[in-house]
Amino acid sequence: MIGTTDLAKEFWEKGRSESCPIYDMHGHMGTWGAIYFPRGNAVQMIGTMDECGVKLLVFSHHHALMSPDIGNRPSIEAVHQYPDRLRAYCVINPNYPDLAAADLANFEQHKDVFVGFKFLPDYHKVAITDPRYRPALDYASQNRLLVLMHTWGGSPYDGAEQVRQLAERYPDVRFLLGHSCHGDWNAAVLLAHDFPNLYLELTAVFDDRGAIEKFAAEAGSERMLFGTDLPWFDPHHAVGVLLSAHLSDEDIHNICHRNAVKLLAPFLKAL
């Protein structure tokens, strides 16, 4: 068994916890050429979520991220298939402003699906400070939506400095820093200190021992969100890391569900 508490015992023995459900705030779905996924479709992902006690996954389909010709349709279909288990981020690809404008126009029709937007600047090669994101950011600000951004330490597209500029400009947007400016851990903590509308999302942070502990100690677990890139990373691995990291049960509850429930409350009235 990892750790010493009753919560740790429950996760170790059952692989999930009744008292500590998981809201995974950073997922994907479907195939992607760069990696083999044994469990990449919605049915398989729901199976994983059941085993790990993941109550809800908020995701963006790989095809929405990487094929503007396909767009957000697969995300919408998956949420309609599993409305009690899935919500989606509407992907904005700033390289195609006309398509982005259409996605924005359609957002209203899919309020049962989307909780906000997903930006992938390192891959789309457009900095988050670029004006082409503004229509989506303005819309997110007016509607107090979530914006999950891929962020990576040192990146000219979505590094800490770019995040800072955006957070200053849009105080009403809830920014989720996907990967928490990976590697630039001090800057991530500083951003969390300076901007109450900004959260540290933990996908790919779980495999760097010391980062979770640093965030909990210096930014506070109230600002941390569970995420796995599912179907990339096994949620059991992430939970095993939380149990290994000498966190309090209160911290683990905050990270796994409390913070997410607060953020998602406006969008999940039915749940």
Next chain:
Amino acid sequence: MVYFDCNAFMGRPARREIYPPAPGAADILAEMDYCGVEKALVWHAAQLDASPKAGNDLLIEAIQLHPRLYGCLAALPNQAKEFPPFDDLLESMSRGRIVAIRAFPLDHHFFLNRVAMGWWIEPMVSHRIPLFLSVEHGCDWAIVYSLLEEFPDLVCVICDHGCWGEDRRFRPLIERYPHVYIDTSNYLLDGGIEAFVSDYGPDRMLYGSGFPRCHFGGMMLAIQHARISEIARTAIAGGNLERIIQEVRA
């Protein structure tokens, strides 16, 4: 269920990253106790960062009094007579819980092939001494592929193969070479363990944490709740490593 970690290291790396190092045996054992890891096969940061000889000496001394820790020595070419002969290694192995070898050919500027290292690898094959290669620390996939082409019967454990689900890189090796294994450190791929066991059985995968860079418990919980049989789980958790060690020929 006994967890026997095949991939942990001790010592202070020359460069600091976010993770707290485990300077000595007591540090690594304390975390093993917290996470329920019974035993670990460890290497020493000085083997990579300083020199294999200096690191080997530190490692042997550090684990001497701790029967839960097993040692992995580092190797170098010997053409310049800068490294002890292979027979000295065998003597070290017979003296105390030294059960495997590592090599860091990229960092240590040598070719891991028959020309440079045949004098070492040939007896490793005949003695069935496992060679651990990390594609994160001092080695890469191209080296692993060419080495195994030259030494198809080498017992080789490929470690730290990254979080991008490297199945396309390691599965061809698993299929071609019967003594190739992979460890689990950073094999975070959802469903990866189950898919691997379904295709190749449970005997070719070893629990490895990557500690202290990674936590002991991440892949433990993944293994503990993987959709595989208890026999398979026991093998991956520690049984396979026990078997590999037992098969080393004196």
